[in-house]
Amino acid sequence: MRVLAGYVIDGKSSGIDRYLLRVLEVMKAQNIQFDFLTNHKTPELERIFGVYHANVIEMPSLKHPTKQYRFVYKLIKQNKYDIVYFNISEAFNGLGVLAAHRLGVKKIIIHAHNSKAGGSSALVRLVRTWIHKMFCPVLACAATDYRACSTDAGAWMFSSKIRQSSRYQIIHNAIDNTAFEFCDEKRMQMRRNLGIEHNVVIGHVGSYNYAKNNFFLLDIMEALLPIVPNAVLLAVGAGADWEAVKKKAGEKGLLNHIKFLGVRDDVPDLMQAMDFFVLPSRFEGQPIVAIEAQAAGLMTFLSDTITKEAVLSENCMQLGIENGGKPWALAIKNHLSYQRKTSQKDLFKGSVYDRVMQEKQIHQLFMEEK
Incomplete structure (x- = not known):
């Protein structure tokens, strides 16, 4: 065939x-x-x-x-x-x-x-x-x-x-959820490698284009840093807006708080290093990366324009994008005490994912x- x-x-x-x-x-x-x-x-x-x-x-x-x-x-x-x-x-x-x-x-x-x-x-x-x-x-x-x-x-x-x-x-x-299971040893290693051992780490993975609304990440960081000064963003991906987002981050004085990592083939390991995951897309079909973030046990924030089918667990919330980054920053601050589970396999067993x-x-x- x-x-x-x-x-x-x-x-x-x-x-x-x-x-x-x-x-x-x-x-x-x-x-x-x-x-x-x-x-x-x-x-x-x-x-x-x-x-x-x-x-x-x-x-x-x-x-x-x-x-x-x-x-x-x-x-x-x-x-x-x-x-x-x-x-x-x-x-x-x-x-x-x-x-x-x-x-x-x-x-x-x-x-x-x-x-x-x-x-x-x-x-x-x-x-x-x-x-x-x-x-x-x-x-x-x-x-x-x-x-x-x-x-x-x-x-x-x-x-x-x-x-x-x-x-x-x-x-x-569907994803291989076992590849994303939380491992504290790997988490510490990745955070040491990235120089973010003592930071609150926000993660974002995706293409850089209109649909993904990547400039909104800068709004989140601007609102977050006054209330969580040790916050850092891991930006993973590439696309038409990649350089423009980097330039705008420089203009806003955010480059010391954002690591632009580009396209990576070790996303599961990078998610180990994160504390939160954000996906403020204007629209999506069904974002695989949102499922992966929840499989990694991350506290996950998605825009409310994304299908509700992407919300699998209680550690995932949907927020609006029409009121800027402040509500997202406050949601992150309010969940600083969130503790990740070692395994999320029960989320996937028998589900559509x-x-x-x-x-x-x-x-x-x-x-x-x-």
């Missing part, structure tokens, strides 16, 4: 990338050749996916939609894929679905991973939302199967008729006949 899947970025920072690596891990025992589409192929990306003998194929970007469509059409025609599997945030990202439909691919899967349109300005977001709504019914007619990472993501991409059909299913972003359940859903996705 041969599968064409998209789209991957760097194999690390994107939630979609991490989910697709999970798919490869689950399906590695099956006789399936996976090919992954990307806008920018790098040796590191090839190495990460090459571990599973998967190919990474660079395609034209959406800045050239006609070129991208023709490229994907030719690729599908040449390789005669049995399944195409497009993991997308907006309907316009799924031009390959139309190519697959035109070529008569038997199984065409759309998997929704976001709940709103992104963009650098209100006008861009408005235009992208309009294009998305125009393309949704077109893609729906071209696909055979429909998946979403959350209820909100499903409502953003698919009609109520599709969501009530047998071809639709939510696949929640249980890896066993997700494995069954992934197997069904690829092995079940249309």
